[in-house]
Amino acid sequence: MATFLLDRAQRVKIGNEYSHSGHPNGGVPQGTLSGPKCFLVYINDLRTTVPLYKYVDDSTLFEICDRNDVSVIQESVDIAARWTEQNDMNINSEKSKEIIISFAQDGNFRSTIPNIKIDGRDIAQVCHAKLLGVTISQDLTWNKHVDNIVKKAGKRLYMLYQLKRAGITQKDLVSVYVSVVRPVLEYACPVWHTNLPQYLSDNIEVIQKGH
Secondary structure, eight states, rough: OOOHSSSSBBOETTTTTOOOOOEEEEEEEETOOHHHHHHHHHHTTOOOOSSSSEEEEEEEOOOOOOOOOOOOOOHHHHHHHHHHHHOOOOOOOTOOOOOOOOOOSSTGGGGGOOOOOTEEEEEEOOOOEETTTTTEEEOOOHHHHHHHHHHHHHHHHHHHHHHHHOOOHHHHHHHHHHIIHHEEEEEEEEHHHHTOOHHHHHHHHHHHHTT
């Protein structure tokens, strides 16, 4: 295992030309059988005081608080920041987002919650955030997610129209639709599709019928 990780060199090949070799100080080679196990070993010691979900380079912290509870999520963010620093990494505060899900009757409740900070910088509080490709909204509706996937699938559907005009066979068009368009509409659908109102289902159906 040590041989696999230590003293590795990498270079770029374009045509018959090679760049100078570089020696990375971290990371795991992609496409290897040992890669996922090495990553799990590498990140396994990251622990926080609130629940933490780790998925490759995407980590999500969350906590459930009553109105009078004292939040400890800033403490957990500080722990994660120190861990990354100790492991020669940095948290990108600009890409980090905070989403507050609350159905409190007090309309000013969200404004009373202080921003989470990373390295002294406030993390943006947002109404919508992507979590592993699924758009989560602070009101727990799926309108924004459906809007995103419909727009994305619509752009790919245009490619299908162009292929049809170019004379691609019906069989090949179906193959392209199944492999390029439909996965956008069906990605993680067990999470969000079961409780969709009819008008959102209709928006998706328009794309599906468009092929």
